Amino acid sequence: MLERKFPIGIQTFSEIIRGKYIYIDKTDLVWNLAHYSKFVFLSRPRRFGKSLLASTLESYFLGNKEFFQGLKILDLEKDWTCYPTFRFDLSGAKHMPVQGVKDELNLLLAPYEKIYGRNPEEVTPGMRLAGIIDRAYEQTGKQVAVIIDEYDAPLLDVLHDDQRLHDIREMMQEFYQRLKKQEGKVKFCFITGITKFSQLSIFSTINNLTNITMQPEFSTLCGITDEELTTVLTPYIEQFAACDQLTTEEMHKKLKLQYDGYHFSEDSPGVYNPFSLLKALQQCKLYNYWFESGTPTFLIRQLKYFNTNITEMDNLEVPASAFDQPTENMKNALPLLYQSGYLSIKDYNRESMLYTLSIPNQEVRVGFTDGLLPAYTGLLGSDVQAGFAAKFWLALKRKDINSAMCEMQSYMARIPYIEGFKKKLSDAATAEGFYEYTLYLIFSMLNVYVQTQVKCAGGRIDMVVEMSDTVYVFELKTNGTVKDALLQIDNRSYAIPYQTSNKAIIKVGVLFDKKTRTVKEWAVE
Template identity: 45%
Template structure:
């Protein structure tokens, strides 16, 4: 019988009781509990953090029957039933600080129905303090404290300083009893997307272990290559049969689209679990993660600081201090891009001053992020930039480059003057972006030459085009640069399907900053 896909399931018990697919992480869960007490883990949204919290809840509340046949079943012998206090801050969108008060109050009230409430306990901190003491007294076991998406209220108010400061103070007050209650707590585990400074959970908790970049726990959330091929083998076979592909072809497509995350120096390749599960269920490779929506705070930050999308694609050299740091008050968008999952670790070389290389993890993120930027900066819906991308595909496949330039001119001329605050963002995002969307539908094979990297390389079945853009520059200088740096050299031996040499072209395009559009352009044989 085919297993159920756990789409929309974040409860470990529901998954197990319905024979849904579960990638076994219980060996790591056991290691966490036996080797430490207070943890924080940061991972991007839709990466399985809620399921991890639910798994810890079931394990530490002693629900042994749910773990039959899993790794932990052979490791755990005691299965003690601890009282668990679990708080999920992802349940609502925080429009104002009062909404945080409401969620905390409702969450505390649910546990007070079980463990009671002291008459003098009015503030969230005093109520939490009383709950922990009474839960231990009533059960005879120390308390487990679990928090999912602790930073949701802060991320929702990241660009509103007053609301952000109020949210942070309320959370500090709520968590304040935890340090003094250390003797009454068995285990604390907190998840989020990022680490915010000046919060008591990071500055006051005893022996807090941040495992976001620890090799041992790099695969605690998400799905590794080994897990995919062993624990999800039947689903891959079904997708292969449905799509007329081989097992290996399906694996290659899934890897290209959803793999590529790394969360530590020696991290294995990690797949986005949300996208991977949806793709196997639908037997289709599409952009599932981005369909859930790009957070507004992220685009606000991109607008605030400015960032070149080409830099994200090609890779950013960084130290851990450049991206594994609190996001608020930071003068760079790189930390929030990394912690939100739009950038990941693509290389580590300890011999370098900046040992980490950060870049897009996979095709889904690169394409989805580009489309998000196009929409945000142009103020237009997808029909506008998709039409230009379609013209690029048809134009270069047919050799009609003039039609491409005309389409881009019309596209840019219809964008409001204040849609983009910075020229570099306008040109990098609105022009390069539509090319990036189009290139997967061409025989695209971009690579560096000995002299560097061209702005854009497009390869069709019959030709290769190297395109160099200049801002208020010289067309002749651009053409000369393509030749002198050998941008076309890697393609001189490329053949058509008939075995003939592909035609090579140099294309120079001048951007007129005053007109905020394409000025003159020229194409010559390469």
Template identity: 45%
Template sequence: MEQIRKLPIGIQTFEDIRKDGYLYVDKTAFVYQMVHTGKPYFLSRPRRFGKSLLISTFEAYFQGRKDLFTGLAIEQLEKEWIEYPVLHLDLNAEKYDSISRLDSMLARYLSLWEDVWGQEEREVTLSDRFSGIIRRAYEQTGRQVVVLIDEYDKPLIQTLLDETLLDEYRRILKAFYGVLKSADRYLRFVFLTGVTKFAQVSVFSDLNHLQDISSWPDYSSLCGITKEELVRTFTPEIERLGADNGMDFDTILDKMTKQYDGYHFYPHCEGVFNPFSVLNACKAKVLDNFWFQTGTPTYLVDLLKQSDYDLRLLIDGVEVTASAFFEYRAEVKNPLPMIYQSGYLTIKDYDKDVLLYTLGFPNDEVRYGFLNFLVPYYTDVTDDETGFHIAKFMRELSFGDVDAFMERLKVFFAGIPYELSNGTERHYQAVFYIVFTLMGQFVETEVRSARGRADAVVKTGDYIYVFEFKLNGSAEEALKQIDEKGYLIPYALEGRKLLKVGVNFSKEMRNVDKYIVIEE
């Protein structure tokens, strides 16, 4: 019987992974480098990207647990394995809907630490108690203290649109985290992780000594899985995934790359795969949208609902300055930093001459998931209905039934509420782009990205369709452009039936006015 190796899905404790024989992507060389080259660090990464496991790895290291690191890179690097007092604060597992919830969570950890290191009566406030614990831990052990804080920003991002509660959380956390600077002489190592980097708010104003390594090239693959790590660690699982889907190793690896790779946290650095999706794909033996299926975070949904930001700008990528997306500013006018830091966009390019970054979708999982997410913003079609319609679109074109396809497209446009439709060509192009791009999950679809190409080309097993769209023009004009520009010529020798489809949109009707289909 074939041996099935253990995949650490949902396992965020380093000790459990090592003791129970789960597969582990070795990041311990980074741990050694960080420990020996600095002290206070901050790292921002999207959800389910391995931040909690990384924190747990640091905890085991500073506890001197050499036994857990046997066979890993750090075993050859570290010679001392000194045990330090470790204070590990995890703010992830709580719903912060009131001040008492945050106070209770912090007080709970402080009480646990005080059971070990003691308490003085004069220490009343949360920050006083925290400071006293750090000082006593140092005095009682003779060694500096390690502070590890996972999801430092969870209370803040849960209350982004509640200014009153957000201000209170800022006040509480400013004083609490501020201890990390005033107690510096007692601290050996400090590491905070979170989804966002809050700027221009009081929380970080007292933590200006932190080294923000979120966009440092040396740590771009600190979380996530590089392709080399993927192949080295998961080759048997990739082979099984390929066999179950009728693909050889190189083909399934290429599919996984398109589906899950492509996150860049620094310009032109090596991309990383989403670890959550990789592990689940290997376990389930299917390439699915595992990360996206865990749900778009409530805070992002709420922010986008109240934002007037034109989400259509994200479809083909958007050029911005670093300040526009690296640090979150508490305002709904620009949700871009939150969209980027939540993992829905990544750095695709950087123009060093004008200091502009290009942000875009990292991979197919996020591209198709986010476009599905966008549909209700532009139509009355729900998320569940979108998948049904896209499958029907694909089937109808596969069977050569252009009339059924066009009638279904009309349903999409008829569902655009009047208040959503601004009557511009751009709005209709957005819906058109979303439909055709979502079809690309199932058939080869190209959407125009440069001059001199048709608006869309769809390839099925037996057919190649070339679409051209006009707004308040005519279907005849669209067909004429296909002929004059020679849009069909590149596909003449592919051996499939060629169909050109000219379509006109009426601004008054807010829908398809007329279409003409001609087979070559």
């Protein structure tokens, strides 16, 4: 058993170093960040190491050279000056009214006032912040560093509550505007969160705030690259592989499919979700660790608020303005899906200047679907996975589509008696569209790559399911016959785009019975 400990849940840089936990050295990027611009903003998904980055910056500006021994930053930093450093973690201000957020800010300010003093005339959080900066500068003769982690935590749950959003935003503005007024006394200010709120609405006075979220040179600042995995963490891949009786290469491939695939600029290498990857290596188990705390409720609310068609979330071709935009200005859920890590950059066409966004990996595909299934169909993911999933998957693997569809028919025959499903079906615009949603979610939970309404020269294919050696082309009907469905696949050349894939192509026509609300019959070619 390997002796190094995994820093699961540990977000304090000094504790990781003192405790001799595994640490992926990104301190050269930290140094570059600290010297890149005075006011810096970075957006990254949850559990992606933002808090550890904030803590590392804190240790750097405090001049704690002893924590950086043997790390890359020692070749870059020569002075190691100790600056007054203030770090504010706003994650404790979630789900709070305005007064609660104000109280949280005051609690965060209090420890620094014990060090540098307080003027009783400073009554607002912004006034108190300005006072701390003033006194720290006067007492030390040095500029200060300000680090704000999870700045958007108080705002995410009130996106569509105009009054609460306005009130909290106004209070936060009062806090942040002091940073601009104290600019001459600020050495460095770093603000991080999940989403991007309008600079005009939140940081209106910090007019020189540099957003590095999509800067290529900082694209691997959070997360673990493939190179870092296969160098620093190779012994743990080998250990995991031995547990599962696989080769190291086979285990590496599994980890890559499960946790890799995040790209934060058009030219960036892929990065792994660090929390899930380290947890998998620690536990020697592939699992959707990112979703252990569940799919964020604010995201589900936004998807439903914008009436999001979840079957169209994959392989989207869009300009940067469609997803890299302030959250409170969004006209659909795409910016939130991207900024929260449920979609990532897959490709970039320099000629058209369009980005292709897709679900980054299997963990997100399956875990997200598990969260969406109750909201969109009234079904529970556990109901899908128990019994039915394994049988259906094995039938698909052996190309026995008839057995697979029998399992589907049997399973869906029980669905209409689930009250939530009946309500969702009655609310759906069309029965055919609703079953398309349901099949999309079920296939996604089975770790199967699925697309719906796929554009091709002959029109739109209802559903395409891709496996390692087989492509299934589905046409779904609630009227007509299964022969009509197969004829449509042929007449509109739905299968032609997949003929060069070197995979077997199986065409499936499916007819749903609107009365029994299940699969009535199917035909296969």
